[in-house]
Amino acid sequence: MNFLQLAWKSISGNGLRSWVVALSALVVAAFALFGTLLLRGAATSLELAAERLGADIVVVPDGAQTEMEGALLMGHPASFWMPEENLQKLAAVPGVEAVSPQVYLATLVGAACCSASEMFMVAYDPQSDFTLRPWLEKTLPGGLAEGEVVGGDFISATEPNDGILVYGTTVRLTGNLEPTGSGLDQSLFFTMDTARQLAVSSWVNAEEPLIIPPDQVSAIMVKTTPGADVEKVAVEILRTVPGVFPVASADLFQSSRAQLKSLLNTVVIMMALLWPIAIALIGMVYLMAANERRRELGMLRALGATKRFIAQSLLTEASLLALCGAAVGIFVAVLAIYLFRRLIINSLGVPFLLPSPGSLALQIAIGLLLAMASVFLAALLPAIKVSRQDPAVAMRE
Amino acid sequence: MNKVMGGLMVLFALVLAIAPAFTDCQSHGKMLTTADGRSIAMKCHWAGIAEIAAAVPLGLAGIYAMFGRRKDTLRFAGIVGASSALMGILLPTILIGTCANPSMICNVLMRPTLLASGILALVSSAALIMTAREPQFAPAGVAA
Amino acid sequence: MQGNTMIKLESVTKVYELGRGATVIAAKDVSLEIGAGEFVAIVGRSGSGKTTVLNLAAGLTRPTAGRVTLDGIDLWRLTDKEQSRLRNQKIGFVFQFPSLLPTLTVLENVILPTTFGPRESRAAARARAADLLERIGLSDKINVYPRQLSAGQQQRVVIARSLINKPELLLADEPTSNLDEKTEMEIVGLFRELHATLGVTVVLVTHTRQLVSAGMRAIEMAEGRVAAPQLAIGGVPENGSRPVEYAKNGLSATVAGQSELSY
Ligand SMILES: Nc1ncnc2c1ncn2[C@@H]1O[C@H](COP(=O)(O)OP(=O)(O)OP(=O)(O)O)[C@@H](O)[C@H]1O
Ligand SMILES: [Mg+2]
Numbered sequence: 001m002n003f004l005q006l007a008w009k010s011i012s013g014n015g016l017r018s019w020v021v022a023l024s025a026l027v028v029a030a031f032a033l034f035g036t037l038l039l040r041g042a043a044t045s046l047e048l049a050a051e052r053l054g055a056d057i058v059v060v061p062d063g064a065q066t067e068m069e070g071a072l073l074m075g076h077p078a079s080f081w082m083p084e085e086n087l088q089k090l091a092a093v094p095g096v097e098a099v100s101p102q103v104y105l106a107t108l109v110g111a112a113c114c115s116a117s118e119m120f121m122v123a124y125d126p127q128s129d130f131t132l133r134p135w136l137e138k139t140l141p142g143g144l145a146e147g148e149v150v151g152g153d154f155i156s157a158t159e160p161n162d163g164i165l166v167y168g169t170t171v172r173l174t175g176n177l178e179p180t181g182s183g184l185d186q187s188l189f190f191t192m193d194t195a196r197q198l199a200v201s202s203w204v205n206a207e208e209p210l211i212i213p214p215d216q217v218s219a220i221m222v223k224t225t226p227g228a229d230v231e232k233v234a235v236e237i238l239r240t241v242p243g244v245f246p247v248a249s250a251d252l253f254q255s256s257r258a259q260l261k262s263l264l265n266t267v268v269i270m271m272a273l274l275w276p277i278a279i280a281l282i283g284m285v286y287l288m289a290a291n292e293r294r295r296e297l298g299m300l301r302a303l304g305a306t307k308r309f310i311a312q313s314l315l316t317e318a319s320l321l322a323l324c325g326a327a328v329g330i331f332v333a334v335l336a337i338y339l340f341r342r343l344i345i346n347s348l349g350v351p352f353l354l355p356s357p358g359s360l361a362l363q364i365a366i367g368l369l370l371a372m373a374s375v376f377l378a379a380l381l382p383a384i385k386v387s388r389q390d391p392a393v394a395m396r397e
Numbered sequence: 398m399n400k401v402m403g404g405l406m407v408l409f410a411l412v413l414a415i416a417p418a419f420t421d422c423q424s425h426g427k428m429l430t431t432a433d434g435r436s437i438a439m440k441c442h443w444a445g446i447a448e449i450a451a452a453v454p455l456g457l458a459g460i461y462a463m464f465g466r467r468k469d470t471l472r473f474a475g476i477v478g479a480s481s482a483l484m485g486i487l488l489p490t491i492l493i494g495t496c497a498n499p500s501m502i503c504n505v506l507m508r509p510t511l512l513a514s515g516i517l518a519l520v521s522s523a524a525l526i527m528t529a530r531e532p533q534f535a536p537a538g539v540a541a
Numbered sequence: 542m543q544g545n546t547m548i549k550l551e552s553v554t555k556v557y558e559l560g561r562g563a564t565v566i567a568a569k570d571v572s573l574e575i576g577a578g579e580f581v582a583i584v585g586r587s588g589s590g591k592t593t594v595l596n597l598a599a600g601l602t603r604p605t606a607g608r609v610t611l612d613g614i615d616l617w618r619l620t621d622k623e624q625s626r627l628r629n630q631k632i633g634f635v636f637q638f639p640s641l642l643p644t645l646t647v648l649e650n651v652i653l654p655t656t657f658g659p660r661e662s663r664a665a666a667r668a669r670a671a672d673l674l675e676r677i678g679l680s681d682k683i684n685v686y687p688r689q690l691s692a693g694q695q696q697r698v699v700i701a702r703s704l705i706n707k708p709e710l711l712l713a714d715e716p717t718s719n720l721d722e723k724t725e726m727e728i729v730g731l732f733r734e735l736h737a738t739l740g741v742t743v744v745l746v747t748h749t750r751q752l753v754s755a756g757m758r759a760i761e762m763a764e765g766r767v768a769a770p771q772l773a774i775g776g777v778p779e780n781g782s783r784p785v786e787y788a789k790n791g792l793s794a795t796v797a798g799q800s801e802l803s804y
Contacts, residue, residue: 343509
């Protein structure tokens with residue numbers, strides 16, 4: 001028999017105490033993991049969305065910034081327009097290297113249930129495009145032909161032959177992009193030509209026509225010259241081109257970042273409250289348990305256990321409980337995040353992407369360690385105190 | 398241990414049985430409209446109804462686990478609980494499934510709730526079976 | 542080994558602090574010697590310091606003054622580790638209170654002390670424990686939990702546990718205090734047999750004077766002092782306290798059906 005076994009026997013023989021300690025560890029671990037997973041997932045998703053957009057500055061009509069972010073991040077349908085001639089004006093701004101227009105369209109809201117989902121559609125100009133091409137090319141080296149679309153991760157074809165019915169016209173889904181956790185996952189990408197063709201045929205085929213105002217675009221992607229100060233270029237755009245609002249990529253998704261920050265604060269505050277309470281609770285339970293077991297521990301000393309052994313076995317007991325509790329807590333947290341991610345995305349208004357297995361494993365390890373360290377810390381003082389006491393006194397209880 | 402596990406099984410059984418009534422598409426006023434204009438319930442609704450068939454044996458097994466004393470009673474309760482929990486997981490995923498649209502309420506709320514309860518009930522049942530094992534204590538050197 | 546001194550207390554005083562300045566003198570200037578291989582009884586009223594003397598002898602409490610040596614070793618010159626090792630290997634304990642761990646089976650309880658000793662195979666420890674349990678007539682209770690045993694059976698398990706590491710010294714603190722008279726006699730008989738067959742030094746604390754049999758050395762404690770270091774059974778104690786009653790049948794009592802005991 002070794003002291004691990006002894007600790008285990010003691011745990012299973014002392015129900016209530018063990019449950020309290022394990023449960024505290026469970027709550028701490030579950031909460032810590034849930035919080036960090038959520039925050040990390042949201043942050044990764046935001047970065048990924050910004051990166052996928054691939055522009056240094058996104059120029060939208062003045063007042064449409066929130067709508068644009070809602071479309072890109074959450075997939076909320078959006079529609080806003082500005083004159084196409086802004087392209088030339090922007091290209092003339094010093095520090096701008098390239099510009100490319102995009103048109104944002106939304107599918108019919110309230111489409112029949114259990115058919116294709118609500119989609120956010122992005123039409124781009126293949127001639128000037130520099131933002132979509134790099135990652136479109138991964139999926140589709142040849143580029144998109146007319147009538148062909150590329151979908152985000154959630155998009156799936158419902159008609160035969162990879163067809164998707166959009167405004168009464170069936171387009172062919174040629175590939176899907178990797179998930180970002182943001183609205184881009186339910187977006188459909190196609191060329192301007194496809195968009196115009198859809199608009200024309202929608203008058204005949206669709207219940208409601210698709211209207212693309214002539215000589216209008218939704219947004220303009222701007223690439224700055226290497227070495228240029230993006231912020232300065234943005235200010236210059238604001239000054240020289242009327243009616244538009246430039247969003248530097250670093251400032252993109254400001255509202256989501258703010259949301260994320262308040263989420264982080266909430267998690268930090270909750271942890272700051274929860275953690276000491278858990279440690280104090282576990283410490284108290286251990287002090288009580290150690291006092292309750294004074295005679296037993298004194299007796300073990302008489303049978304030849306060293307002070308070190310006593311302290312070690314108490315700490316082992318605590319750590320085992322912490323490990324079990326934390327493992328369950330982490331399981332529950334990961335399960336909850338994984339299953340309820342859509343609900344979380346919808347209700348918190350931040351995008352979310354489940355982290356890669358590697359980073360998930362790392363966070364689980366950190367969560368386990370945190371819970372074990374808390375319990376260890378909480379049990380350390382009682383363990384040392386009890387191990388130091390005079391066995392003769394301890395046995396007299 | 399068996400009391401806690403049994404309690405959890407009853408709890409998850411209640412969730413399995415009750416949650417669909419509030420989280421399927423029908424409860425949020427969405428029905429399928431057929432070509433001739435009639436409204437019929439969608440399959441997420443039927444998956445939710447079918448969950449009751451998984452929840453009843455799970456809950457009963459949980460009650461048995463809470464009040465049972467004999468090891469084989471507990472083990473039996475664990476096995477019944479585990480198989481009904483598995484049923485609870487399979488119904489909204491493979492056997493019946495939910496609506497196709499991933500952003501619909503049944504997929505956002507009902508399916509995850511059912512899966513979470515099912516998985517946790519499965520784990521509780523497994524823990525119950527583990528604790529109700531026969532003590533396999535064969536001290537070495539005593540046999541002789 | 543016979544002839545050596547096993548336990549030696551030299552003017553040992555033990556003062557317990559009760560807090561708020563109050564103190565209790567549990568042992569006052571106690572000097573005594575117990576030779577290896579002796580069978581000694583310690584008698585005295587409740588609170589007279591019997592347990593304190595045993596604790597001092599085993600190094601379970603540090604004397605306030607005086608010196609304690611065990612088999613020639615000054616106990617309080619040892620590190621905690623050395624002291625623990627010595628207790629583990631040399632001393633077998635039978636406590637005044639129920640001391641089996643309720644979460645362990647009988648067999649696990651008996652091999653508990655080997656957990657603190659030098660490494661040895663599980664099988665060896667188990668075999669020894671099974672052997673001891675067989676000798677005290679409990680081989681059919683090996684995998685049973687202590688609560689399923691009678692008080693007398695539990696005490697016999699404790700005795701088996703005290704013998705697992707083949708100690709040279711057995712310290713038994715009122716091992717029969719909550720047993721009926723017949724079982725009491727059986728247990729004392731078991732100690733006598735252990736003493737006779739194994740040659741262990743036995744120190745037996747009791748306040749049942751019937752247990753002290755003729756020819757046995759008895760030390761009487763009173764108010765923390767040694768009242769009589771060599772109580773002559775049947776004689777009148779030097780300090781004039783109550784005369785010691787004779788043991789009536791302590792000698793003949795042995796555990797039914799048990800024959801020889803040896804390590
Ligand atoms: N840890 C302690 N703290 C305070 N007082 C103590 C302590 N241990 C013993 N005493 C006191 O020392 C005295 C002797 O105690 P001890 O336990 O040695 O007596 P005893 O002869 O074994 O009695 P009993 O027959 O009741 O077991 C008693 O008055 C007791 O109250
Ligand atoms: Mg005593």
